[in-house]
Amino acid sequence: MPLPDSIVGYTQADRVRVRLVLEDRFLLLDHAPGYSDQTSAGCLSSISCVSAPSTHALRQNSIVYFNILWAELLPSTLQNQLSVLTIDYCKVKNDKKATLDRVSFLIDAQNERTCEDWIDNLLSKAYRNAVRNKRLLVLINPFGGQGTAMTRYMRDSAPMLAAARCRVYEIETKYKGHASEIVENMEGLEQKYDAIVCCSGDGIPHEVFNGLCKRTNVAAAFKVPVCQLPCGSGNALCHNLVGSNDLPFATLSVIKGIPISVDLCSLTQDNKRYITFLSQALGMIADCDLGTENMRWMGESRFTVGLIMRVLSGAKYPCRVSVRISHESRTQVRQAYQEHKNKDEHMSTSEQSDQLPELKYGTVHDPVPEDWKSIDSSSLAVFYVGKMPWMSSDALFFPAALPRDGYLDMVLIDSSVPKKEIFSILLGVAEGKHFDSKYLHYYKVDAYRIEPKAQSGYISIDGESFNFTPFQVELHPGLGTLLSRTGEFQAPGI
16 A cells, blocks of 8 residues: 555644645645645744745745655644654755754644654655665764864754764774774674764775775675765865765765765885775875965865965976876866766675785885886976865866776876966866866876885875875775765766
């Protein structure tokens, strides 16, 4: 027997009769002329129409299913009183900012059973592709966001997770590397949790992946989705998965998020192997990331200020780059992007070993493979490699990056390029317009090695500081899992 798609209730303030209808994309709260002879008022006045119906009068309101967190029927504890239907949801503005809200209706006793079935129907639509009542391991970095991460989480995220009836286990990290230790050593992690939520900047996700790779069953561990609540100075992972760094909206996206398979990479340096998920940088980008720690009070703006300073000074970073290039021209990159963009590659179905994949190209200490291209440069300005489009909310550095296309995106800029052209490139990064600059090299690669020739400097891996020594990176298709708002990266593409 099909579940009911409508129910009748009454506003608590003035008993206005309202019909709640489950449409294709939204819950419609119908109190149009002819259905009720009273004027809309009470709790309905707080509902924002986040996805306007195409065919109803202005005296109707709607809530898109994605924004609905929970609904339940609370039986009355008083004699002769009606039961109360409550619906917890998020008001979402066009700029992807969310606030938690609730709407309530009185339900006649004879309609209670129908209402319970209607709630089941509503929640099945609200969580169409997502897991309900997610079991979440939340790792909170108390030092993130200038020390405000815990306060912001408790204020903006915890109430929303509670409203969605998520089962949450919160751990506050105590020191650098603590998140990696937690994930590596937690008993039954793969069975206990539907996602690992990093309430932090990009450093904690980096630690999480490097903890997962040390578990007994690596394949199962990497199937646990990782996501981020943006509470640090760099929140690239969240922006790529959610399309916003608004903490409440990111929380809603965690609640409604769906797992996607993503490429991860191995990095070898100094006889050690690491997992990298986001980016690797040497040159101006690494300098601006790690050499501006004294400017953290500026938030993400410190990166922009740092870049301006280094361009004006004509900074150079001599190095040798050896790379296995898959697509070299812009035409090839575009073709590869379109080919993989149109494929259904959200989840990996390939067999995976209990251990980390073997390194096809060896380590940084092995000879460079003969089919790699080597570039010696005494004047490199930017060496930047990424696996996601956004490196910050205002830096669409790798517009051709996809979750699981089997490639890394590499950008090289030489310091011999006129300063005004470098500034033009950097100004275009906000919208990905730099992609077409003739002064910029943009490659699709699957492995590379870089050997700095200077005595000292910065190397940034996923925003974390690494030793200033040679390193090598190779990609592992579909190794990891993330939790995405829509099942893909939130970027305009090319």
